[in-house]
Amino acid sequence: MHAKSLRARGRGAGRNLVDLNSEQSLAEFRELVVSAGGAVAAELIQRRPRADPATLVGSGKVEEIAGVAASRDADLVLFDHDLSPTQLRNLEAALPCRVLDRTQLILDIFARHARTREGQLQVELAQLEYLLPRLTGRGKSMSQLGGGIGTRGPGETQLETDRRRIQRRIDQLKRDLESVRRTRKQQRQRREAVPVPTVALVGYTNAGKSTLFNALTGAQVLSSARMFATLDPKLRALELPSRRKILLSDTVGFIRNLPHTLVTSFRATLEEVQQAEVLIHVRDAAAACATEQKAQVEKVLGELEVLAKPRIEALNKIDLLDEEERAALVARAHSGPREKSAHGAAVALSALTGEGLDNLLHAVDEALHSDPVIDAELRVPQQEGAALAAIEAGAIVRARQYEGNLVRLSVSGPASLLGRMRRFRVRAG
Ligand SMILES: Nc1nc2c(ncn2[C@@H]2O[C@H](COP(=O)(O)OP(=O)(O)OP(=O)(O)O)[C@@H](O)[C@H]2O)c(=O)[nH]1
Ligand SMILES: [Mg+2]
Incomplete structure (x- = not known):
């Protein structure tokens, strides 16, 4: 599905962002749009000291966006920012097409990538909970229920019926999730009866977690240049050089400003992180904003209360670095015998070429204290x-x-x- 979309960015001050420069932030948002199946028709940026409570961007900007959207025949205006219910309502009234904010766009991508029943239930629940207070009365937001980013929904007269219907669906989803979770809990208890320690791959979206998971386990988990390719946790046994066995778990990628509601709704993946004995933080060493990505990931790890676990940094994609950058990174990763950060080692590697994977496995062996x-x-x-x-x-x-x-x-x-x-x-x- 291709939706011609128009992206507008509003920046309010006072938000607790890890600040990327606008070009990087824009590039990332562009990737999100493409991951959702959209094509970008135009981009607009506004800088203001404070977000407008009514429309996020200023009224002059709203007119400008309306003009550009009409002239480019856009189906959708996307804001790289969250919109309050009021802002969404006002913008939808002022613009000639549908409006989505950052959270809705991410939810749309999640909806495309959920494979398991639990993942699908979680995404639908998160979408409806986000949507409910934002039903506009113009009916446009209802199209969200279809999961697409370009379709239209029922009209205004439906509003009250829709609200009740959505609330009933939310209640049903919660009951379904509860029963899926009970089953999963039983599976975990069975697993824990035969104790094999779990090691979880965590990291920013697109860092290469699934590629590394596949390289280490010989599995074929979908890895893709699109963001959030992995939504449901994947688990697979692996033997370390010491011949101890572990379960390796691939998880959903993190992203800056991932709404907290989303973090909690992805309990399935995140439980694997909380159960894990060791975390491997996979980092894209070639990314322009690698430092910001690391800060974001550590922020989420903090929210999950797992910062005390032993953590290995896998500095991935070294095949993309030139000789000099590579030497610097490898030297940093191996200074010591191995650089010890507060909680563990750093290993330079390439999941794609396989270089450095042995070092990573040895580092896991060192970090693993159960079953010595x-x-x-x-x-x-x-x-x-x-x-x-x-x-x-x-x-x-x-x-x-x-x-x-x-x-x-x-x-x-x-x-x-x-x-x-x-x-x-x-x-x-
Ligand atoms: N050059 C290079 N590319 C890599 C390497 N590892 C992964 N990639 C590429 O990076 C992109 C993202 O890889 P994935 O493994 O899907 O990343 P992920 O961390 O699982 O992403 P999400 O599941 O979306 O969070 C893909 O296009 C991979 O081919 C590497 O070592 N070198
Ligand atoms: Mg993945």
């Missing part, structure tokens, strides 16, 4: 086939000696596995 790796001397009768197979499969055998019908092994492996082999342990001394 221990060394042991074992003496196992050769007829204990199952035990020998388990050791071969789950630990690193450093030396092997045959003593009659016994095998003497020097091994290093997860404490959980070697604990089960306690009866074969050779007493020290």
Whole structure:
């Protein structure tokens, strides 16, 4: 679906933004529009010390936008800012086409990318909760229910019926979500009965989390140049160099100014982050605004109360850097033996070429404290086939000696596995 859209940006002071310069911010918003299937017809910027409470931008600007929208035959005016219900109502009345704000645009993209039933329920709920106080009476916003960014909805006389219908749907969605969550909770409890630590990939949208997830697990999760390609959590087992097993989880990307309502509605993904023992913060080392992106991600991690967890920075996309930038980054990542930030290591890598992935896995091994790796001397009768197979499969055998019908092994492996082999342990001394 292609909607010709017009983007206008209003900037109010006093918002707690991590300030990107306007060009970067505009570029990011443009990508969001394209990710939603829109084509940009024109761009307008307004700077003002304070947002206009009635229309966000000033009245002169509203007229200008109306003129440009009409002359370019735009279907949609998008604001890179959130609009209050009043602002949305007034702008819709003053402009010749539909109006969407930043949150609605992101919700629209989320709606396209939700794959699981839970993801779809969450997106629909977030859309309706956002929409309800913003029903305009002109009926234009109702088209949101279709999920498209260019369609029109029922007329004004429908307003009250619509409100009641939406409220009923919201109640139903909440009940459905509750039951989906109960099921998921049972699945998690079953998983926790066999404790395998979870490591979660987190990071800004488009940083390369899914590409890295695929590279590490050999899975085929959709990775895409469009933003928010991953909405539903993906989980897959992985073996570390120490031979300990972990579950790696791919998660939804963060973005600056992601509305808090959205963060909470994506509990499914974020629960994986909260359950994780170690976080891998995937960063696009080649991004123009890498520092701002990092600040945004850490802000969301703070809101999730997970900043105390061990965290590894995966400085991704080094294949895009020139020799000099690359050397600087690699030196920073490996100074030490490895640069330790407050909570963990930094590793330079490319999910695309595979360079540096080994270093990342070693860093995960170092950061993982549950089920520590221990060394042991074992003496196992050769007829204990199952035990020998388990050791071969789950630990690193450093030396092997045959003593009659016994095998003497020097091994290093997860404490959980070697604990089960306690009866074969050779007493020290
Ligand atoms: N050159 C280069 N491109 C990469 C690398 N890793 C990922 N990409 C590209 O970056 C884009 C985004 O990758 P994804 O893996 O979908 O990013 P993501 O973090 O999962 O994004 P969301 O799921 O939208 O949050 C894709 O076009 C990838 O091909 C890398 O190491 N080098
Ligand atoms: Mg992804």
